[in-house]
Amino acid sequence: GRTFSQQTFATSYYLKKPNLLISVAKGLVGGQAHRQIARSESCAASTVTRLAARLGRHGILLQALLVSFIGVIEEVIVYDHFETFGISQYFPFGAGTAVGQETRFIYFLDAAPHRRTGSMSPVQKKRRAELEERHGRPPRDSYARAAAETLGFLMSKVPPDSSLHLVSDDHRQYPRAIVRHPERRRIEHAVYPNPKRGPKGSARSADAITRDTQMATVDHAHQLIRHSCSHHRRETLAYARRHSALLERLFLHVVWVNLAKLWIENDPHSGTRAMRAGLTDERWDWERILARRLQPHEVDLSA
Numbered sequence: 001g002r003t004f005s006q007q008t009f010a011t012s013y014y015l016k017k018p019n020l021l022i023s024v025a026k027g028l029v030g031g032q033a034h035r036q037i038a039r040s041e042s043c044a045a046s047t048v049t050r051l052a053a054r055l056g057r058h059g060i061l062l063q064a065l066l067v068s069f070i071g072v073i074e075e076v077i078v079y080d081h082f083e084t085f086g087i088s089q090y091f092p093f094g095a096g097t098a099v100g101q102e103t104r105f106i107y108f109l110d111a112a113p114h115r116r117t118g119s120m121s122p123v124q125k126k127r128r129a130e131l132e133e134r135h136g137r138p139p140r141d142s143y144a145r146a147a148a149e150t151l152g153f154l155m156s157k158v159p160p161d162s163s164l165h166l167v168s169d170d171h172r173q174y175p176r177a178i179v180r181h182p183e184r185r186r187i188e189h190a191v192y193p194n195p196k197r198g199p200k201g202s203a204r205s206a207d208a209i210t211r212d213t214q215m216a217t218v219d220h221a222h223q224l225i226r227h228s229c230s231h232h233r234r235e236t237l238a239y240a241r242r243h244s245a246l247l248e249r250l251f252l253h254v255v256w257v258n259l260a261k262l263w264i265e266n267d268p269h270s271g272t273r274a275m276r277a278g279l280t281d282e283r284w285d286w287e288r289i290l291a292r293r294l295q296p297h298e299v300d301l302s303a
Contacts, residue, residue, distance in 0.1 A: 002019060007231065007294050008293075009216045009292060009294070010293055011054075011058055011290040011291070011292065012290075012292050013293055015051075016018070017043070017047075017083055020041055020047070020051060021051060021054075021055070021290060022030050022286045022287065022290060023037070023040075023201065024037055024041070024048055024052065024055065025055050025252065025256075025289075025290070026286065027040065027041075027048075027229050027255045028052055028055065028229070028251065028253075029229070029253055029254060030060060030228065031227070031228055031229070031230050032047040032230060032237075033230040033231070033237075033238035034052065034238070034253075035047050035238075040199065042294070044216040046250060049111070049245075050133070052245070052249060052252075055103070055248070055252050055290075056245070056247070056248020056249055056250075056252050057086070057248060058065055058252075058290065058293075058294060059248070059251035059252040059253075059254065059255040060248070060251045060301075061071055061245075061294035061295075061298075061299045061301075062137060062255050062289065062294060063109075063254055063292065064257075064299045064300065064301055064302075065298075065299050066255075066274065067108070067153070067300070068108060068188045068207045068300060069279055070107075070157055070277070070279065071157075071161075072157060072158070072159055072227075073100075073158055074162075075100045075101055075102045075103060075155040075165075076100075076101040076102070076165040076166075076167055077098050077099070077100060077101070077107065077154060077164065077165065077166050077167070078098075078099050078100075078101050078168070078169075078215060078216040078217045078218040079096065079097070079098050079099075079147070079150065079166060079167070079174070079218065079223070080096070080097060080145070080168060080169060080215065080218045080219075080222070080231075080243065081094035081095060081096050081097070081102055081112060081143065082084070082094065082095040082096075082097055082221075082225060082254045083241065084220045084231075084232050084240075084246065085166065085238075085240075085244075086239070086240045086241065086242060086243045086245075086246050087239070087241055088139045088239075089116060090116050090127065090128055090131050091116075091131075091243070092113070092114055092116050092117075093111070093112070093243055093246060094112035094113075094114060094142070094143060094146070094174060095109055095111060095112070095246075095247070095250055096108075096110040096146045096147060097109060097148055097218055097222065098112075098137065098150050098154060098281075099139075099217045099218045099221050100217070100273075100277065101167065101217050103274065103276040104217055104220070104221070104256045104272055104276070105258055105273040105277040105279075106155070106221060106257060106258055106276065107153070107154065108150050108153050109145070109247070109250060109251060109254060110146035110149045110242065111146060111151050112142040112143045112145070112146035113138050113142060113243055114132055114138050114139075114143065115128075115138045115140075116128055118166075124173075128176055129152050132143065133242060139140060140145075141173060141176065142175035142176075143171060143179040144176045145177075145182070147173065147174050147177035147178075147245070148181065149302060150180050151164075151177060151178065151187070151300070152181075152191065152302075154166075155183055155186070155187070156217055158186065159271060162186070162187060163186045163187065163188050164187050164188065165188050166178075166187060166188065166189045166190070167190045167192065167214055168188075168190075168191060168192075168215075169191070169192060169193060169194050169211070169215065170190070170191050170192070170193035173248070174189070174191075175189070175191075175278055189276065190214070192210060192211040192214045192215060193207070193211065194211060195207040195208045195211060209266070221257070224252070225250070226252060229249060229250075229253055231246070232248065255289060256289075258272065258273045258274045258275065258277075258284075259272060259273075259274050259280065259284040259289060259293070260272065260283065260284050260286065260289065261273075262283065263276065271283070272284075291302075
């Protein structure tokens, strides 16, 4: 007894200016902040913020739908956390990134909000205590929890008679997550510690060269995030106000990297990461990425 139109199933549902959706998506992955996109499109900055949240939710669902079609993971997975923050540096945030060593396909993202560490002045320590009393102290083992969630997904794609080959740095919480996993015997973990670097411009040691070679895939993914997303740059005023908004924009970036970005920017025949992973047969444009509205109940999402 209810009526609906085709617009009900479009990604631009309820929008007065549906043509803004693709423009905002291109601006977000192109290094623009919300206010700069609003100036270019002659709309309010709050409109861009709302569209960014919509695009992020779509990215989460599309990435989950995409990896659900993965049959078996046979390549080596390189894993590391991308460090950023929301609101201020008192709210640091790690985004665990699982990247295929051969295809460079980003399989999974996890969230690890943690406590601010490092050297702080007495004033900064007092400020941190005040914020933790107001908002609560982040869990101590957030990295281990995030890594456990990633391992749960990866192990679901590994055949029972095979092992997962995992490469990471020497973060102390990664082995903790592996030890807790019920199928830890099928996880082959190769650790490449982060060596101490010399002065800027000095030659790298043999250990540093080995580490950089093995971790190059995930390091490149993190460099691209810094380059393409304005709120993750070292010196910027366009920082994320909420951790949820930070993750939404990260998932939009991941969808763009996997489906739309060419392996080699100047070579249209190089294909995309999703093509190399065997998930698509051609490069997707934004019209195809945003072709259909996705519903949460249609996709198998983790907690």
